[in-house]
Amino acid sequence: MKLAAPHTQLELIQTGTSPAKSLPYSLISDIAGGGPNAISTLLQHPIVRTGLQAHQAVVSSGYKTPTPRDIPPVALTNIPHVDAKAFHPYLAQPDFHLENPRTFDIVSEQAELVREPKSSTATAANANVAARKSLATNAILQEKLSWYMDTVEVHLIASISTASKSFFSALGSLRELHGDAADAIARIQKLRTSLAKLDQDMAIDGLKVVNLKRRRHNVRKLAEAIIQLDDLVALVRQCDSMVALGHMDAALDDLDRAERLMAGSVDAGRTLPYRARDLRSLHALQGAQADLNTLRHRIGRGFEARFHASLLDDIRSHVSRTETSATLQRWGDAFKRAKPGQRRAPSVFPAYVDISPALRSDLDAELRGLTRAGYSTQAATAFRALVLREMKSLIRKRLPSSTDDDNVSTVSTSTAGVARQSQQEKSSVLARNLRALDPDDWFHMLADIYANTSEALRRLSAQAEMQQALDLSSLLGEGVDLVQNQLTKVVRVRAQQNAEFALPDFLRYFTLNRLFADECEAISGRSGFGLKTALDGQIKDFVAKYADLVRRQLMNRLDADKWDAKDFGPAEMARLDRVKQGGVADSPDWTASNTSVWQPAADANGNNAAANGGNAAATSTNAATNGTANGTTNGTANGTTNGTANGTANGTAHANGAKDKVRPAVIDENRFILPDSGAAILSAVESLQHLAAGIPSMSSEIAILLVDTLKLFNSRSSQLILGAGATRSAGLKNITTKHLALSSQALAFTLALVPYFENVRRRITEHQAALYEKLIDIMAGRAAMHVRSMKAIDWDAAPALKRDAGASPYMETLVKETTTLQKVLAKHLPDNVVMAVMGPVFTSYRQLWERAFVEVDLHSGQAKERMLDDVRFLRDRISKLDGAGDLGDHLLHWSL
Numbered sequence: 001m002k003l004a005a006p007h008t009q010l011e012l013i014q015t016g017t018s019p020a021k022s023l024p025y026s027l028i029s030d031i032a033g034g035g036p037n038a039i040s041t042l043l044q045h046p047i048v049r050t051g052l053q054a055h056q057a058v059v060s061s062g063y064k065t066p067t068p069r070d071i072p073p074v075a076l077t078n079i080p081h082v083d084a085k086a087f088h089p090y091l092a093q094p095d096f097h098l099e100n101p102r103t104f105d106i107v108s109e110q111a112e113l114v115r116e117p118k119s120s121t122a123t124a125a126n127a128n129v130a131a132r133k134s135l136a137t138n139a140i141l142q143e144k145l146s147w148y149m150d151t152v153e154v155h156l157i158a159s160i161s162t163a164s165k166s167f168f169s170a171l172g173s174l175r176e177l178h179g180d181a182a183d184a185i186a187r188i189q190k191l192r193t194s195l196a197k198l199d200q201d202m203a204i205d206g207l208k209v210v211n212l213k214r215r216r217h218n219v220r221k222l223a224e225a226i227i228q229l230d231d232l233v234a235l236v237r238q239c240d241s242m243v244a245l246g247h248m249d250a251a252l253d254d255l256d257r258a259e260r261l262m263a264g265s266v267d268a269g270r271t272l273p274y275r276a277r278d279l280r281s282l283h284a285l286q287g288a289q290a291d292l293n294t295l296r297h298r299i300g301r302g303f304e305a306r307f308h309a310s311l312l313d314d315i316r317s318h319v320s321r322t323e324t325s326a327t328l329q330r331w332g333d334a335f336k337r338a339k340p341g342q343r344r345a346p347s348v349f350p351a352y353v354d355i356s357p358a359l360r361s362d363l364d365a366e367l368r369g370l371t372r373a374g375y376s377t378q379a380a381t382a383f384r385a386l387v388l389r390e391m392k393s394l395i396r397k398r399l400p401s402s403t404d405d406d407n408v409s410t411v412s413t414s415t416a417g418v419a420r421q422s423q424q425e426k427s428s429v430l431a432r433n434l435r436a437l438d439p440d441d442w443f444h445m446l447a448d449i450y451a452n453t454s455e456a457l458r459r460l461s462a463q464a465e466m467q468q469a470l471d472l473s474s475l476l477g478e479g480v481d482l483v484q485n486q487l488t489k490v491v492r493v494r495a496q497q498n499a500e501f502a503l504p505d506f507l508r509y510f511t512l513n514r515l516f517a518d519e520c521e522a523i524s525g526r527s528g529f530g531l532k533t534a535l536d537g538q539i540k541d542f543v544a545k546y547a548d549l550v551r552r553q554l555m556n557r558l559d560a561d562k563w564d565a566k567d568f569g570p571a572e573m574a575r576l577d578r579v580k581q582g583g584v585a586d587s588p589d590w591t592a593s594n595t596s597v598w599q600p601a602a603d604a605n606g607n608n609a610a611a612n613g614g615n616a617a618a619t620s621t622n623a624a625t626n627g628t629a630n631g632t633t634n635g636t637a638n639g640t641t642n643g644t645a646n647g648t649a650n651g652t653a654h655a656n657g658a659k660d661k662v663r664p665a666v667i668d669e670n671r672f673i674l675p676d677s678g679a680a681i682l683s684a685v686e687s688l689q690h691l692a693a694g695i696p697s698m699s700s701e702i703a704i705l706l707v708d709t710l711k712l713f714n715s716r717s718s719q720l721i722l723g724a725g726a727t728r729s730a731g732l733k734n735i736t737t738k739h740l741a742l743s744s745q746a747l748a749f750t751l752a753l754v755p756y757f758e759n760v761r762r763r764i765t766e767h768q769a770a771l772y773e774k775l776i777d778i779m780a781g782r783a784a785m786h787v788r789s790m791k792a793i794d795w796d797a798a799p800a801l802k803r804d805a806g807a808s809p810y811m812e813t814l815v816k817e818t819t820t821l822q823k824v825l826a827k828h829l830p831d832n833v834v835m836a837v838m839g840p841v842f843t844s845y846r847q848l849w850e851r852a853f854v855e856v857d858l859h860s861g862q863a864k865e866r867m868l869d870d871v872r873f874l875r876d877r878i879s880k881l882d883g884a885g886d887l888g889d890h891l892l893h894w895s896l
Contacts, residue, residue: 090107243302249369251302252299252373259292262278264276301375322451324444324451324452327455331518334518398445431493443505446490450512456479460479476523498541499545543698561720562732568674673742681750688709689706714750775821775837795858808870867895871891
């Protein structure tokens, strides 16, 4: 128990303040636990002090309850002022607790409350301990404690008397509040009763009415939703029937209306007898969207079929109405080089760009339908496959039969046997039938395939430009690749047969393929590697075989020559004029057969069949008539023994044996009386020149073959005349001075022809120059690319890590490429050629980088220093190369 300090309480009493809040009630009850003067006795009601409570008293008839008047007055003596110093200091400590035994011992001054009986053991043990006083006999301590307790009681009495007035006032207010609360409770109870009656009479009945109205509204909404659902089902059925009938536009309109109706949307300008609601959340319509998507897919397929049919029918009709000759002529006009001073004919719009308004309208409607149906991508993908299949079909239907059941085959097979043929067997039969075609049939078949596929691809390109909604950018490239891959297989089958063609036939075949390759490159922007590779191989085989044929025919004519003077008639003069003209330009007779491929072979070559002795067929035919061992055509008609020949063009002689005049060959002012060997070497030279004019890409190889042919003529004529080989091959008895003279004339004639071989030399020189120009263009293009890279650099930004000598990557690459080119050229070419190539390269560098350095804007000294580092790197590396000159110093000065 904790007591307040006595001096503090006395101060409060003297100052008149109330410490009631600082003294707990338990302190009072603990101190005044017993005795008539205890604090608890003073705090009790006066009635309690005079006797028992009314509810505790025993009821008796003669007992009278005491009243306050029965209590005698008590006079309280004044407590004298006590100084605070009189109290012990521990009584004022905040941690004062009387229940603590140590504290109690200090307060009681080590007094004994109850004295224990003495014993000998205790007496002996406590002999050294001072004897404690008994509290009962310690009157001074009792007086101190009583004084302290009286002081506390007085303080409590003063505090209670001060607070009693407000306490009883609060108690009265509490009673009033209690009465008001009871009245409020009664009113609330009455109000609840009234509200319960009102709820029963009005609210419940009204709520029933409201619920009935709500139910009627819900039923109306349900009925409208059912009507809306019925309309939706009707629209879907109508849409399905329209799809079945092929009316895709109406079906798509109905489908869009159905989707809008299911979403609760109404078309503008249309009224419904009900309010449309969103039905997509209905459980019954969970699968409806999938059904609508299926319908949309079917509609998209329908539009796709119409779209594909429109495009493919247009391609097929265009191919069918376009003649092969017209297509070939268009190719020739498009890729034919105009001669100097010659104006090309004004170009006209080709037929493949002419799109009819009806087709435009159909395609526009179909594309709109595909877009609305969300089927554009699928339609474009499927159209790619259909176009590629159509390209294969155009090729396949022009090929000969792939079965043995045809007019060409000599083996009869049944239909069941044909059906059982494997794909490998069909391919083998097709290859055999392709090899069996004669040159004219082969050319026409190939021309038809090339023309049809070209017109189909051209028409496809016009369609792709017209319909930009679909991405068909790569379709043309795929179509060209497919066509060339298929045709490569066809062309390779006849590799051997094509190498054995006559010269005019092969040149027409070569020109046809060249024009087709150019056409494919113009359509797709890329050249076919496979087809060109196959054709290059066939060209090389033909050139080798044809040159061998020309040499064999020359040998045959030399061996059969009687070394008599031969008349140099109009045919030989025309051949000589063509050879001489070939030094300046290609003869029209040489180019007519391979430029006008759209004309029939008879029209292109018929007029020049006699003049063009260079073709293999004519030469092969004349080999027997002009070079026979018995010399029947070169000998005289009457069998004279002078050994001279009449050499007339028609091979006849006068009946009287008179000899016709022998016409010489004339070159410039020189005249040459030639034997048949002179005409033979002229024919061989023209044949090879004709071949070089027809296939310019093989000019260098043909020039070598021509030199070999001249060497062969020289060596063989030497063997025949100087070595007397003509006595065995032509049956001459001996070699006379006439033979020697005519052989000398043939050699002189050949030497006179050599300057006119400038055409071959010109072609070779042009070929070399083209190669050099190609190298120069490549390096100029690379330099231009590096210039663009240099302009794209942010020179004012912090420089990236440089790999070598402080140069930027673009400059390192340029120097490396230039150095590599110079090393390769120096290893394989003479020094003068290297200088001829590297000089223009460095000149192009000078021009490009001068403009580049001027066009670049540098905003700081750091940026300019970075650029100067690159230029110094170029100067240090390029200056070591031959032909660079002062390029590095010039560019460095220019960049400063």
